Amino acid sequence: MPLDDLTERRPARRIKGAGRGSDASRQTPKPTLRTIADLTGLAVTTVSRALAGAPQIALETRQRVAQVAAEIGYLPDRAAQRLRTGRTHVISLILDPHEEILGYATSMINGVTAALRGTSYHLVISPHFSDSPQIEPVSHIIRNRLADGIIFTRTEPMDDRVKLLMQNDFPFICHGRTELATPHPFVDYDNYDFAYRAAKKLIASGCGKLTIVLPPETFTFAHHMRHGFMTAVREEGVGFEIATGITLDSKSDDIRRYFDKRLSQPSPPDGFVCGGEVVAMSIMAACHDHGLLPGREVDFVAKQTSGLFDQIRPRVETIYEDLTEAGLLMGQMLLRRISGPVPVGELQHLQRLAEE
Amino acid sequence: MPLDDLTERRPARRIKGAGRGSDASRQTPKPTLRTIADLTGLAVTTVSRALAGAPQIALETRQRVAQVAAEIGYLPDRAAQRLRTGRTHVISLILDPHEEILGYATSMINGVTAALRGTSYHLVISPHFSDSPQIEPVSHIIRNRLADGIIFTRTEPMDDRVKLLMQNDFPFICHGRTELATPHPFVDYDNYDFAYRAAKKLIASGCGKLTIVLPPETFTFAHHMRHGFMTAVREEGVGFEIATGITLDSKSDDIRRYFDKRLSQPSPPDGFVCGGEVVAMSIMAACHDHGLLPGREVDFVAKQTSGLFDQIRPRVETIYEDLTEAGLLMGQMLLRRISGPVPVGELQHLQRLAEE
DNA sequence: ATGCAAATTTATAACGATACAACTATGGTC
DNA sequence: GACCATAGTTGTATCGTTATAAATTTGCAT
Numbered sequence: 001m002p003l004d005d006l007t008e009r010r011p012a013r014r015i016k017g018a019g020r021g022s023d024a025s026r027q028t029p030k031p032t033l034r035t036i037a038d039l040t041g042l043a044v045t046t047v048s049r050a051l052a053g054a055p056q057i058a059l060e061t062r063q064r065v066a067q068v069a070a071e072i073g074y075l076p077d078r079a080a081q082r083l084r085t086g087r088t089h090v091i092s093l094i095l096d097p098h099e100e101i102l103g104y105a106t107s108m109i110n111g112v113t114a115a116l117r118g119t120s121y122h123l124v125i126s127p128h129f130s131d132s133p134q135i136e137p138v139s140h141i142i143r144n145r146l147a148d149g150i151i152f153t154r155t156e157p158m159d160d161r162v163k164l165l166m167q168n169d170f171p172f173i174c175h176g177r178t179e180l181a182t183p184h185p186f187v188d189y190d191n192y193d194f195a196y197r198a199a200k201k202l203i204a205s206g207c208g209k210l211t212i213v214l215p216p217e218t219f220t221f222a223h224h225m226r227h228g229f230m231t232a233v234r235e236e237g238v239g240f241e242i243a244t245g246i247t248l249d250s251k252s253d254d255i256r257r258y259f260d261k262r263l264s265q266p267s268p269p270d271g272f273v274c275g276g277e278v279v280a281m282s283i284m285a286a287c288h289d290h291g292l293l294p295g296r297e298v299d300f301v302a303k304q305t306s307g308l309f310d311q312i313r314p315r316v317e318t319i320y321e322d323l324t325e326a327g328l329l330m331g332q333m334l335l336r337r338i339s340g341p342v343p344v345g346e347l348q349h350l351q352r353l354a355e356e
Numbered sequence: 357m358p359l360d361d362l363t364e365r366r367p368a369r370r371i372k373g374a375g376r377g378s379d380a381s382r383q384t385p386k387p388t389l390r391t392i393a394d395l396t397g398l399a400v401t402t403v404s405r406a407l408a409g410a411p412q413i414a415l416e417t418r419q420r421v422a423q424v425a426a427e428i429g430y431l432p433d434r435a436a437q438r439l440r441t442g443r444t445h446v447i448s449l450i451l452d453p454h455e456e457i458l459g460y461a462t463s464m465i466n467g468v469t470a471a472l473r474g475t476s477y478h479l480v481i482s483p484h485f486s487d488s489p490q491i492e493p494v495s496h497i498i499r500n501r502l503a504d505g506i507i508f509t510r511t512e513p514m515d516d517r518v519k520l521l522m523q524n525d526f527p528f529i530c531h532g533r534t535e536l537a538t539p540h541p542f543v544d545y546d547n548y549d550f551a552y553r554a555a556k557k558l559i560a561s562g563c564g565k566l567t568i569v570l571p572p573e574t575f576t577f578a579h580h581m582r583h584g585f586m587t588a589v590r591e592e593g594v595g596f597e598i599a600t601g602i603t604l605d606s607k608s609d610d611i612r613r614y615f616d617k618r619l620s621q622p623s624p625p626d627g628f629v630c631g632g633e634v635v636a637m638s639i640m641a642a643c644h645d646h647g648l649l650p651g652r653e654v655d656f657v658a659k660q661t662s663g664l665f666d667q668i669r670p671r672v673e674t675i676y677e678d679l680t681e682a683g684l685l686m687g688q689m690l691l692r693r694i695s696g697p698v699p700v701g702e703l704q705h706l707q708r709l710a711e712e
Numbered sequence: 713a714t715g716c717a718a719a720t721t722t723a724t725a726a727c728g729a730t731a732c733a734a735c736t737a738t739g740g741t742c
Numbered sequence: 743g744a745c746c747a748t749a750g751t752t753g754t755a756t757c758g759t760t761a762t763a764a765a766t767t768t769g770c771a772t
Contacts, residue, residue: 079438080728097466110453288669313644436758
């Protein structure tokens with residue numbers, strides 16, 4: 001073949017389009033299986049199987065391929081793998097951007113991220129916008145194979161997301177339990193125990209009338225919390241009430257106003273079970289404005305999910321829920337479920353409470 | 357062709373492998389361009405171009421294709437598009453899982469998520485583990501084309517991530533400014549103005565000695581904050597000091613202990629510029645333990661990034677930084693940059709401060 | 713009718729990986 | 743020496759899309 005051919009091999013650069021950016025950097029092209037195949041004199045197929053660690057490939061070949069791959073910094077093209085195999089190498093975490101639960105999302109993300117570290121998996125945040133049904137992101141992901149596994153939070157007793165995922169045999173794990181007949185993987189915190197212990201502590205401190213702000217009734221853990229609270233107050237025969245019209249998801253200002261009003265009415269509560277930092281601060285603000293001091297006229301037990309409340313003054317008793325740990329656990333369990341089906345029994349998990 | 361052929365067309369199901377999951381659900385296969393092509397009698401290429409809105413395709417054809425596509429719920433396969441075009445449809449947000457800045461990540465994520473809503477873009481969280489250099493996730497993403505654009509935070513004056521991204525002409529936007537000669541897109545908050553105004557307010561309240569806890573010196577915004585603070589105290593000729601040995605990133609307990617000690621020493625500060633909620637609570641705790649009351653013996657001005665501090669008691673003056681808005685802005689600017697190069701001048705942005 | 717440009721549509725070849733079936737050595741058995 | 747099982751390797755097709763170039767149809771002046 002004439003030499004001229006070689007010099008003219010590369011197609012002439014297009015002129016129109018005004019070439020965005022400078023193409024000054026003639027980078028070495030991204031290494032592919034083809035590159036390794038040329039370098040080793042093997043076929044692309046062989047290289048692929050060698051890297052996959054197939055036992056049919058001679059050990060020596062596998063090692064040589066691995067060596068070359070490492071040298072040129074080969075990394076498989078995710079898009080190609082995904083197209084061919086259908087595996088996305090993506091874990092989807094569904095979050096509601098509206099939730100104001102402090103650091104809730106961050107803790108979860110950090111936990112899942114830690115679980116994914118060192119694997120080939122990426123974490124995609126799939127928003128669940130509150131103006132669309134909660135099933136929407138889930139069905140979207142299933143329909144379009146957008147992930148290999150799904151994590152979501154705040155389950156409902158008859159959660160339709162869980163139903164759909166189980167119907168489709170789609171790997172998932174959720175934070176919170178359901179009351180569905182079929183068992184399914186989950187990680188949950190023992191909110192019954194939280195509310196029970198919190199109430200008992202308040203009673204032990206001498207409170208005469210307890211109150212609690214519950215999560216929205218749709219969530220399973222609202223029932224757990226209510227049940228734990230009710231059991232404690234009934235066991236002790238102490239006065240109680242449950243805040244109505246507000247939930248743990250209410251705006252902090254609404255919560256404060258609610259208690260501002262309540263504290264002006266007859267027989268106000270003097271012991272507060274607070275399911276989160278925000279609600280605790282809001283109620284404390286209301287008490288403060290009424291001249292009621294924690295540890296004196298009123299008492300608090302708050303659920304703590306960050307380091308923040310270590311510094312609150314006056315000090316408040318807290319019970320810790322480790323959401324990062326929950327995220328880590330969920331990530332690990334989901335990865336295990338994806339790599340191969342595991343007896344469901346193994347995949348349920350109730351986080352033990354950290355003491356005090 | 358004999359009928360037998362049809363009945364035996366589908367390859368026999370494999371037996372070994374013990375078939376994971378039930379394949380009871382014979383779903384309608386995922387619609388592809390091929391499906392639409394068959395339905396309309398057009399070629400796959402034509403359908404592709406029609407959906408892309410190419411003007412060479414007859415208007416009537418385009419409409420018919422769009423109609424059919426909508427009917428069967430066609431959505432393009434991301435993996436295939438990505439393989440062919442190199443575009444990932446992914447925006448990468450780099451976060452340090454170690455940062456304890458309250459809700460910082462959440463706010464950013466919510467903002468970016470809002471910007472990406474309705475587009476075909478996904479948000480991937482790329483962790484930057486603090487035991488590896490901060491350039492690592494960036495170079496990894498560039499090398500392996502893992503995203504179409506990168507967002508990261510907390511810039512340094514000579515930020516190597518910015519340098520690398522600019523060298524590679526890779527779309528990005530960062531939260532925070534640099535002191536590099538070449539202009540580049542960013543979104544930043546005016547921390548000079550924050551510290552300046554915070555100090556002025558404290559002085560106006562009658563404080564005689566101000567102090568401030570700065571971010572780690574490596575970050576550009578530490579310089580801005582220091583400069584604003586210094587300018588204010590010099591203009592007013594008031595006493596001041598800068599906390600040493602701790603930063604805004606220090607553990608809340610360390611910050612509290614630092615001030616616990618400092619307040620026992622001679623001529624302690626009585627006005628505190630707090631760059632975040634956590635540091636504010638920590639210092640307030642130290643003051644509380646020394647019997648110093650906000651509004652009486654000491655005064656605070658805190659930067660507020662969540663609704664949390666609306667409920668703190670005693671009330672503290674705050675200056676608001678809207679991180680969700682910053683995330684939104686960054687997402688929008690990055691999307692614009694990706695769809696086509698924009699004059700750099702358009703892509704710099706300093707968030708105006710919300711009043712009070 | 714004939715030619716020619718413009719308007720549409722189509723065939724073909726990738727992108728980079730893997731599934732599957734086929735091929736080539738190798739050594740042992742009769 | 744012919745035969746066969748096994749180990750190791752390779753060729754081909756394919757996943758769903760788009761870039762490129764080629765092919766077809768149409769309209770219109772000649």
